[in-house]
Amino acid sequence: MIISLNLLKQFVDLNDIDLSYLLHKLTFSGLEVEGVHHLAKAKGLVIGEILSVKNHNDSDHLHILEVDEGEKYGIKQIVCGAKNVKEHLKVIVARDGAIIGNDDVKITKSKIRGVESYGMCCSLEELGVDKSLLSEKQCSGIEELDENAPVGEEDVLHYLGLDDVLIEINVLANRSDCLALYSFAKEVSALLNRKLNIPYYEIKANRKSSYKVSSKSEYCKQFSLRVVRNIKVKKSPIWLQVALRSEGIRSINNIVDIGNYVMLLTGRPIHMYDINKINSQEFVVRDDLNLPFIALDEKEYQIQEGDLVVTDKENPLCLAGIMGGLNCAIDDNSCDIAIECASFSNVKVRRTSTRLGLASDSSSRFVKGINPKNDKEALELASYLLQELADASIFEEIVTYDVREKEDRHIACSFSYINHRLGTSIAKEKMEEVFKALNIDITLLDEDNFLALPPEYRIDLKCDADLSEEIFRIIGLEEIKPTLPLIPMTLGGLNPFQKKKRLIREHLVSLNLNEVLTYTLINENVKDECALLTLDEECYKVKNPMTIEHSVIRKSLLASLFDVVKYNNDHQKEDVAIFETSLIETKTHSFESLGIVLKGHKFEQGLLNIREYNFYDILGIFESILTMLGINKNRLKFQSLEDNIYFHPFRSLKVYLNNKLVGVMGELHPTYMKKKDLKNTYALEIDLSSLCEVKSASLKMESISKYPFVTRDYAFVIKKEVNFALIEKTIKKYTSSLIKNVEIFDVYEGEHVANSYKSIALRLTYGSNDHTLVEKEISEIENKAISALSSLGGELRK
Amino acid sequence: MIDKIKEIARDAEKKIANAENIEELNKLQLLYLSKKSTLMSFMSEMKNLVGEERAKFGQLINSVKQDITKRIEEKKKILEAKALEEKLKKEVIDISLPGYNYQKGTKHLFQRVVDEVSDIFIGMGYQIAEGKEVEEDHFNFELLNVPKDHPARDMQDSFFIDETKLLRSQTSPVQAHVMLEKNGKGPIKIISPGKVYRRDDDATHSHQFGQIEGLVIDEHVSMSDLLGTLELFVKKMFGEKREIRMRPSYFPFTEPSVEVDISCFECGGKGCPLCKHTGWIEILGAGMVHPNVLKMCGFDEKKYQGFAFGIGIERVAMLRYGVDDIRRFYTNDMRFNEQFHKE
Incomplete structure (x- = not known):
């Protein structure tokens, strides 16, 4: 909110208070100063009167003026381009040497198309006044001053009420009381220990009330009304225009301005009705209507059951706390009016306002919370102003409907509690002083305990912790010294899953992969892409997305990773190796996922030695993760991914753990690559949560054989479709544990090998932990291995 | 005979010094020190000598043999070092080229x-x-x-x-x-x-x-x-x-x-x-x-x-x-x- 320093000064004594000290005090008591602006900024101004206007010979729009700048400066020649110059117009002159506007523009005498000009006639905008506060006319020409403006006056900003400082305050959500200038002044008075000067008016009623008020809704428990007659709608006096302008509100007419001014000062939204347009003698608040309603903004809104509405018993007159109706609006001919000041439930106002997309200063104040008790003060202030500024002469009695329960707002607290909470040792006398300054009544129960009664406008003070905050923000900041918690020892650290996850991430980084971070919310169109781990699961959709691009919660990391690859491809980076770990949540299940994408080439040695990534890169990375987790490959089931549209049917794998799919990996399907505008791309996605849960055998040293092992190499021809895993498995099945290792070291297809066959070179390692194998033993196992191969159709090459 | 031996010694010294590679040196070793070499064949003459003469003759042959052996060993070391040096020279590489890629990636x-x-x-x-x-x-x-x-x-x-x-x-x-x-x-x-x-x-x-x-x-x-x-x-x-x-x-x-x-x-x-x-x-x-x-x-x-x-x-x-x-x-x-x- 914007605080006008000039306005604030009317209600609290700020004489001799340094501005920067005030700003510091505000910020460090919870009223953060977000900015300080001068309403206008100018030096070297004077009020002048145009004596004559001549056209400039050399220009179609410039005028040469003779301007009387008063006794001190005499008559000066000024060249001016504004259209609205005329003889005897009183104007603001920036003299030779003047500095004007927020950008500190310097005005100097100069020749304009050959004619001497000793200054400039100004618009308010040129003096730095925000455009939004000015009328169209004011923006299009120089400022036209009142005909009585004193020629020669040099403090022009003061004369215009523009010598104000605007303080922009970030009022915290719990301190809505400070949105009322009166309460803000009280806060400042407490902070600076300065005298308050808030007037209280009471206008004696000179007639009985002609209206009845009531509420049929439990969401409006208080409704007060005063009828004022014989008002005159006219322009507001300058002081009121200036006060509102400082607060960023444009002046409309005296009645509207009074309403805004009362709201500004008391924080209470009031609403005024033209009672001559209402055919009833009764105001009833209801929440059971279903009908259309035309509001002051001339738009139609549909009122629903549940919306709080002020009615004349039957017809709606006002969307309670939000906006009045066009049917009973004040206009230039209004004469008799009713002023309403009520307590509408913030919940109801918020709901209706949100649903209709209709907000006003009034609704925003109701939503944030109002002082529930100053309705009479607000009505009396409005009455006083109507009497002074709108010639009102008949004031009926205030009628009030009020069924609010009396609540006990006392808070039990103790000085020691506050010190314990803050970690301070502030003397209780000092705390009492703070409470007194804040108008919080203290009743001492004993040495330490007390009852506190906060003032009615402090609706945020509800419990002992709230009181500790008052002490904290007023005097506690300087009293608190840094300490560390003295509490029972706790063991810090990552849990086993977090530890494994971090190790895997660091491992992948050490393999020269780059970690990335992508959005959880993705476009619904790509939600199923590569989501093989969550194939039949339903994804969460956001009800109120910001864009379609981010509208559903992803079921797989891979589509996001492909976007990263694509982005980099489009930015001169063709070869990318990336990974991400992230939570995946679907309607049925959630897990930590790891996604890896390799695209393009692996650079073994700069550009000297590069090779394309292939299936075995992605597989190798997966195998290294299994080793880290201590998972033997035998515990997993591998299957080719044949029937899918995302992966190459014969260069991909599905991995099962106890019949649960925990991973997919491989080369992308050429069709899918084409769709994603990718080439030579390999991807992996695994369910880290499941894999990290696998219990692996605890580490224990195994004895190392003292006896040498023997290796022998074999070349044989076998059908192409027999894969290595089957060969290894069959050899191990046929032979004994004396075969320590089966390794493949060459695969060859082509010349000298029949068409549907391949030649494979195997190295078998024979050995025992308790003796050196003799030739007889070796050849026995060797024969078994060879017959194992034969059973697969393999034939030893001679 | 003594003169002949001394001539062999001089001849050997010259040839060893002039040997240009290991192969040549190995041939010289055979030429001067194998059992069939001229020098060694003089050993058989020893049995015809007696007393001091025999001893003197034996010492001469031995010292010539030791001298040749030593010269061959020394020359061998020099030739081997030279050969190694040449081999290394041929193995020159550009050490300013980038190393193999063992770089880490980057954590986000x-x-x-x-x-x-x-x-x-x-x-x-x-x-x-x-x-x-x-x-x-x-x-x-x-x-x-x-x-x-x-x-x-x-x-x-x-x-x-x-x-x-x-x-x-x-x-x-x-x-x-x-x-x-x-x-x-x-x-x-x-x-x-x-x-x-x-x-x-x-x-x-x-x-x-x-x-x-x-x-x-x-x-x-x-x-x-x-x-x-x-x-x-x-x-x-x-x-x-x-x-x-x-x-x-x-x-x-x-x-x-x-x-x-x-x-x-x-x-x-x-x-x-x-x-x-x-x-x-x-x-x-x-x-x-x-x-x-x-x-x-x-x-x-x-x-x-x-x-x-x-x-x-x-x-x-x-x-x-x-x-x-x-x-x-x-x-x-x-x-x-x-x-x-x-x-």
């Missing part, structure tokens, strides 16, 4: 900050608590003292999934889960890093961003402990010279609440564009856990109290590493990501 800056902050707090005895991102309204708001229709809900425009579920708008619901799990018994000392979501998007706001929530609860945990803890954290994260200050603020789940500023690490507090000439930079929000939150989460609010704080992950990273736009974290331009390579 976001994760780097999470890991750094986590390690600092782990060192102080904190555990890491993580939660789900699809959260119940009850945990994201209600247990944190933000009932339905509370104006504070407008402070955080959330992504709703249905009436009761939303994408968490803060990491604070993890607090509530941890407290309920602890069944009213302290102490609690956790941080919970994670992603959160709000309907917001510009150079300093992203609809997805990271927070690290901290929570300490026990019987005597005070505001001054919060100040001390954060001061320690800030010095570790931003340098020993950093100072911190608190400003009163408002969060529904803490009372009192504060915003915490650190002295600007760019200018040391003198004022510069980074700190908007104030000398201070706002880095986190914190406060004493509201008694209502303790109560709703199963703790006796008369016995226990504690503090909580929330750090913006990208904010810390942007400040510390001079990142100009939050969206860079999510674009993953490798030219950006790879800059944060150094440990």
Whole structure:
């Protein structure tokens, strides 16, 4: 909110208070100063009167003026381009040497198309006044001053009420009381220990009330009304225009301005009705209507059951706390009016306002919370102003409907509690002083305990912790010294899953992969892409997305990773190796996922030695993760991914753990690559949560054989479709544990090998932990291995 | 005969000296020292001699043999060294070419900050608590003292999934889960890093961003402990010279609440564009856990109290590493990501 320093000064004594000290005090008591602006900024101004206007010979729009700048400066020649110059117009002159506007523009005498000009006639905008506060006319020409403006006056900003400082305050959500200038002044008075000067008016009623008020809704428990007659709608006096302008509100007419001014000062939204347009003698608040309603903004809104509405018993007159109706609006001919000041439930106002997309200063104040008790003060202030500024002469009695329960707002607290909470040792006398300054009544129960009664406008003070905050923000900041918690020892650290996850991430980084971070919310169109781990699961959709691009919660990391690859491809980076770990949540299940994408080439040695990534890169990375987790490959089931549209049917794998799919990996399907505008791309996605849960055998040293092992190499021809895993498995099945290792070291297809066959070179390692194998033993196992191969159709090459 | 031997010796000396390679030398060895060589054949003459003459003759042959052997050995060493030198010369490579690629990749800056902050707090005895991102309204708001229709809900425009579920708008619901799990018994000392979501998007706001929530609860945990803890954290994260200050603020789940500023690490507090000439930079929000939150989460609010704080992950990273736009974290331009390579 914007605080006008000039306005604030009317209600609290700020004489001799340094501005920067005030700003510091505000910020460090919870009223953060977000900015300080001068309403206008100018030096070297004077009020002048145009004596004559001549056209400039050399220009179609410039005028040469003779301007009387008063006794001190005499008559000066000024060249001016504004259209609205005329003889005897009183104007603001920036003299030779003047500095004007927020950008500190310097005005100097100069020749304009050959004619001497000793200054400039100004618009308010040129003096730095925000455009939004000015009328169209004011923006299009120089400022036209009142005909009585004193020629020669040099403090022009003061004369215009523009010598104000605007303080922009970030009022915290719990301190809505400070949105009322009166309460803000009280806060400042407490902070600076300065005298308050808030007037209280009471206008004696000179007639009985002609209206009845009531509420049929439990969401409006208080409704007060005063009828004022014989008002005159006219322009507001300058002081009121200036006060509102400082607060960023444009002046409309005296009645509207009074309403805004009362709201500004008391924080209470009031609403005024033209009672001559209402055919009833009764105001009833209801929440059971279903009908259309035309509001002051001339738009139609549909009122629903549940919306709080002020009615004349039957017809709606006002969307309670939000906006009045066009049917009973004040206009230039209004004469008799009713002023309403009520307590509408913030919940109801918020709901209706949100649903209709209709907000006003009034609704925003109701939503944030109002002082529930100053309705009479607000009505009396409005009455006083109507009497002074709108010639009102008949004031009926205030009628009030009020069924609010009396609540006990006392808070039990103790000085020691506050010190314990803050970690301070502030003397209780000092705390009492703070409470007194804040108008919080203290009743001492004993040495330490007390009852506190906060003032009615402090609706945020509800419990002992709230009181500790008052002490904290007023005097506690300087009293608190840094300490560390003295509490029972706790063991810090990552849990086993977090530890494994971090190790895997660091491992992948050490393999020269780059970690990335992508959005959880993705476009619904790509939600199923590569989501093989969550194939039949339903994804969460956001009800109120910001864009379609981010509208559903992803079921797989891979589509996001492909976007990263694509982005980099489009930015001169063709070869990318990336990974991400992230939570995946679907309607049925959630897990930590790891996604890896390799695209393009692996650079073994700069550009000297590069090779394309292939299936075995992605597989190798997966195998290294299994080793880290201590998972033997035998515990997993591998299957080719044949029937899918995302992966190459014969260069991909599905991995099962106890019949649960925990991973997919491989080369992308050429069709899918084409769709994603990718080439030579390999991807992996695994369910880290499941894999990290696998219990692996605890580490224990195994004895190392003292006896040498023997290796022998074999070349044989076998059908192409027999894969290595089957060969290894069959050899191990046929032979004994004396075969320590089966390794493949060459695969060859082509010349000298029949068409549907391949030649494979195997190295078998024979050995025992308790003796050196003799030739007889070796050849026995060797024969078994060879017959194992034969059973697969393999034939030893001679 | 003696003359002949001496001639052989002279001849051998000359030829050995002139030998140009090992092969030639090996031939000379055979020529002079094999059993069939002229020199050795003189040995058989020995039996025809007697006495002193025989001894003298034997000594001569031996000394010539030793001399030749020695000369061959020495020459061999020289030739071998020469051969090696030549071989090495032929093996010259360009040692200025790049080495094979054993470089590491780069951790994402976001994760780097999470890991750094986590390690600092782990060192102080904190555990890491993580939660789900699809959260119940009850945990994201209600247990944190933000009932339905509370104006504070407008402070955080959330992504709703249905009436009761939303994408968490803060990491604070993890607090509530941890407290309920602890069944009213302290102490609690956790941080919970994670992603959160709000309907917001510009150079300093992203609809997805990271927070690290901290929570300490026990019987005597005070505001001054919060100040001390954060001061320690800030010095570790931003340098020993950093100072911190608190400003009163408002969060529904803490009372009192504060915003915490650190002295600007760019200018040391003198004022510069980074700190908007104030000398201070706002880095986190914190406060004493509201008694209502303790109560709703199963703790006796008369016995226990504690503090909580929330750090913006990208904010810390942007400040510390001079990142100009939050969206860079999510674009993953490798030219950006790879800059944060150094440990």
